[in-house]
Amino acid sequence: MAKRDQGEHKAAPMVEEVSDFEILELAVRELAIEKGLFTADDHRHFTEFAHSIGPLPAARLVAKAWLDPQFKKLALEDGVAASKEVGIDWLNPTGFGTPSDYTDLRVLEDTPTVKHVVVCTLCSCYPRPILGHSPEWYRTPNYRRRIVRWPRQVLSEFGLQLPENVEIRVEDSNQKCRFMVMPMRPEGTEGWSEEELAAIVTRDCLIGVAVPHPERKQNAARPVHKAVHPVQHDH
Amino acid sequence: MSKTHHAQKATGKGDPQCFAGEAGPPKFKVGDQVRIKDLPDIFYTRCQVYTRGAVGEVAVVTHESPAPEDEAWDNVDRPEWFYIVRFKQSELWPDYPAVYANDTLQTEFSERWLELV
Numbered sequence: 001m002a003k004r005d006q007g008e009h010k011a012a013p014m015v016e017e018v019s020d021f022e023i024l025e026l027a028v029r030e031l032a033i034e035k036g037l038f039t040a041d042d043h044r045h046f047t048e049f050a051h052s053i054g055p056l057p058a059a060r061l062v063a064k065a066w067l068d069p070q071f072k073k074l075a076l077e078d079g080v081a082a083s084k085e086v087g088i089d090w091l092n093p094t095g096f097g098t099p100s101d102y103t104d105l106r107v108l109e110d111t112p113t114v115k116h117v118v119v120c121t122l123c124s125c126y127p128r129p130i131l132g133h134s135p136e137w138y139r140t141p142n143y144r145r146r147i148v149r150w151p152r153q154v155l156s157e158f159g160l161q162l163p164e165n166v167e168i169r170v171e172d173s174n175q176k177c178r179f180m181v182m183p184m185r186p187e188g189t190e191g192w193s194e195e196e197l198a199a200i201v202t203r204d205c206l207i208g209v210a211v212p213h214p215e216r217k218q219n220a221a222r223p224v225h226k227a228v229h230p231v232q233h234d235h
Numbered sequence: 236m237s238k239t240h241h242a243q244k245a246t247g248k249g250d251p252q253c254f255a256g257e258a259g260p261p262k263f264k265v266g267d268q269v270r271i272k273d274l275p276d277i278f279y280t281r282c283q284v285y286t287r288g289a290v291g292e293v294a295v296v297t298h299e300s301p302a303p304e305d306e307a308w309d310n311v312d313r314p315e316w317f318y319i320v321r322f323k324q325s326e327l328w329p330d331y332p333a334v335y336a337n338d339t340l341q342t343e344f345s346e347r348w349l350e351l352v
Contacts, residue, residue, distance in 0.1 A: 080249070090249060091247065091248075091249050102249075102250050102251065103249030103250060103251075103252060104249075104251055104252075104297065104298055106295075106297075113337075121283060122281055122283070148285065148327075148340060149285075149328060151324075151338065152335060152338075164334055164335060164337075165337070166337075167337040167338055167339055168335070168338045168339075169321075169338070169339045169340070169341060170324075170338075170339070170340040170341070171340075171341050171342070172283065172340060172341065172342035172343075173342075173343075174281045174282075174283065174342050174343055175281060175297075175300075175303070175317055175343040175344075175345075176250065176251045176298070176300055176317070177297055177298075177317075177319070177343060
């Protein structure tokens with residue numbers, strides 16, 4: 001064994017930074033388990049479920065609305081009723097008796113002259129039953145502070161630049177309403193099926209920081225990168 | 236009223252739907268010009284500081300619910316109407332670029348925060 005320096009270099013301890021809110025959540029959770037409101041396994045099951053849901057139902061809702069004017073009318077008037085038609089029941093979103101959010105969904109319709117973008121400056125309110133967990137950046141103070149104040153700059157950082165004649169309408173989701181954006185159907189999608197259309201309505205389009213593009217699909221095939229030094233399987 | 240009671244009240248109806256019909260007629264209507272009051276908020280509020288004193292237009296009359304300043308303390312006996320108000324960005328941020336004069340921001344208030352202009 002090679003001789004090493006003695007005592008010169010010690011590994012720094014790994015420190016997990018735990019915020020006050022995480023401690024609060026732990027305390028409330030442990031109390032609830034002690035009181036028998038739910039078990040640790042119930043909690044784990046719910047967390048696993050919450051991480052498994054995604055924005056596909058919301059994408060389906062938008063695609064359906066693009067194709068069916070009657071459904072579009074319903075979506076704009078009553079987001080909770082329209083959600084049911086894509087399989088999401090806001091009153092029982094988990095299917096095992098755990099309400100997880102307020103139940104007033106508003107769908108914001110983009111037009112050639114109005115572009116919506118959603119934020120919650122106070123915390124991170126997000127229509128989770130229909131969009132799943134919010135992306136990490138949505139919860140950062142950086143996004144929450146800056147999108148209300150400098151929306152064009154922030155959208156530009158996301159790669160979205162809009163002309164002056166388009167009104168950018170920031171929706172600060174601060175109360176019990178939850179919001180999702182219904183973007184405009186892009187050109188180049190004529191004759192597409194609901195399924196094909198839903199595939200281009202990605203999470204970021206539903207938050208409003210991006211617009212759908214006919215060639216950008218959710219669940220797109222991963223790019224395959226050729227190995228620089230490929231293993232030879234010829235033996 | 237206990238939290239359990241609130242949860243039971245919302246079961247099968249949803250929250251805020253479970254407070255429907257409890258606030259009387261709404262004081263404001265879509266299109267009204269309103270100013271956001273600068274009320275004290277000692278313990279808890281969801282009324283952003285950046286809207287205080289600004290004038291906007293009622294865009295949507297949303298629903299009835301206890302105000303968060305009350306509900307945070309489990310006081311759910313006096314629901315209010317809620318309103319989504321639309322502001323010109325230039326009303327909120329004096330140095331917002333004039334070239335983007337059309338840009339707006341919407342956010343929601345309980346009735347106590349609004350006064351007619």
